[in-house]
Amino acid sequence: MIFQATVISVLFCSVHSFTVQDLLGKTDKHSGNTIEDDEFSISTLLEKANVNVGKNINEPLVMFGDIAMPTGLQNADPCTSRGCLWPKASDGNVYIPYRISNQYSQRERGIIIQGLRSFAATTCIRFTPHNRQRDFVDIESRSGCFSFVGRRGGGQTVSLSRQGCVFQQIVQHELLHAMGFNHEQTRSDRDQHVRILLQNVISGTEPNFRRINTRNLGTPYDYNSVMHYGRFAFSRNRQPTIIPIPNNNVAIGRATQMSPIDILRVNRLYRCNSTSRPDLEPMQTNHVL
Numbered sequence: 001m002i003f004q005a006t007v008i009s010v011l012f013c014s015v016h017s018f019t020v021q022d023l024l025g026k027t028d029k030h031s032g033n034t035i036e037d038d039e040f041s042i043s044t045l046l047e048k049a050n051v052n053v054g055k056n057i058n059e060p061l062v063m064f065g066d067i068a069m070p071t072g073l074q075n076a077d078p079c080t081s082r083g084c085l086w087p088k089a090s091d092g093n094v095y096i097p098y099r100i101s102n103q104y105s106q107r108e109r110g111i112i113i114q115g116l117r118s119f120a121a122t123t124c125i126r127f128t129p130h131n132r133q134r135d136f137v138d139i140e141s142r143s144g145c146f147s148f149v150g151r152r153g154g155g156q157t158v159s160l161s162r163q164g165c166v167f168q169q170i171v172q173h174e175l176l177h178a179m180g181f182n183h184e185q186t187r188s189d190r191d192q193h194v195r196i197l198l199q200n201v202i203s204g205t206e207p208n209f210r211r212i213n214t215r216n217l218g219t220p221y222d223y224n225s226v227m228h229y230g231r232f233a234f235s236r237n238r239q240p241t242i243i244p245i246p247n248n249n250v251a252i253g254r255a256t257q258m259s260p261i262d263i264l265r266v267n268r269l270y271r272c273n274s275t276s277r278p279d280l281e282p283m284q285t286n287h288v289l
């Protein structure tokens with residue numbers, strides 16, 4: 001019965017591509033904000049992929065679009081100040097053991113590994129093959145794209161369904177959840193940056209728009225975050241559900257990869273001792289793990 005209460009959602013953190021101009025705060029975009037423009041956004045991909053999430057008794061309770069919930073926990077409060085960070089090694093890196101299910105094809109596995117490697121290019125996060133460590137992320141193709149928030153202890157599922165979740169931005173998105181990050185539009189200060197139009201939201205999915213008392217790590221609100229929902233997330237009527245303020249023409253939720261601010265946040269949360277300037281330099285994806 002618990003699954004009847006499951007918010008079968010669909011995640012929306014779309015993004016097409018971000019540009020340096022976006023990064024520098026150019027906010028006068030007037031195109032690309034229709035629901036059709038969001039057709040290939042990450043949020044739309046997640047929405048499609050997560051249609052059946054929560055219908056299988058063997059799946060965890062999934063709320064907030066794609067966040068798996070431990071039984072009994074009613075929301076995704078930030079846990080990063082209570083011990084759900086992944087531990088830092090003496091060399092300054094944070095090694096997160098992973099296992100990838102053999103469900104995937106070579107091509108799919110390659111995309112997932114590329115997503116894992118992308119963190120090493122700009123942060124101190126190092127995904128490393130699981131080798132008897134107690135805690136690890138267990139990447140499997142279950143029904144939809146979802147993850148727990150933060151380290152849960154033991155093997156924790158990160159679901160990347162072969163039907164619609166094997167894209168780099170979704171790999172990054174779900175693993176950012178596993179590292180302790182919530183959706184951008186649930187930030188504690190989100191009401192200064194977006195307006196939520198609950199009247200346009202699919203009935204029963206309102207919890208996806210709850211504000212959370214997040215740790216924002218001194219970073220600005222980021223419409224280009226790979227963790228940001230799209231403008232039409234959970235829309236019941238093709239009308240927007242999230243509108244940026246004060247300029248409602250700004251594109252939101254269209255990241256195709258982690259934004260510089262996403263990267264900065266990882267570096268701050270995990271106290272990465274980086275000499276690079278993750279807030280200014282472009283993402284690089286060709287580094288080794």
Ligand SMILES: [Zn+2]
Pocket residue numbers: 011064065066067173177183
């Ligand atoms: Zn998510």
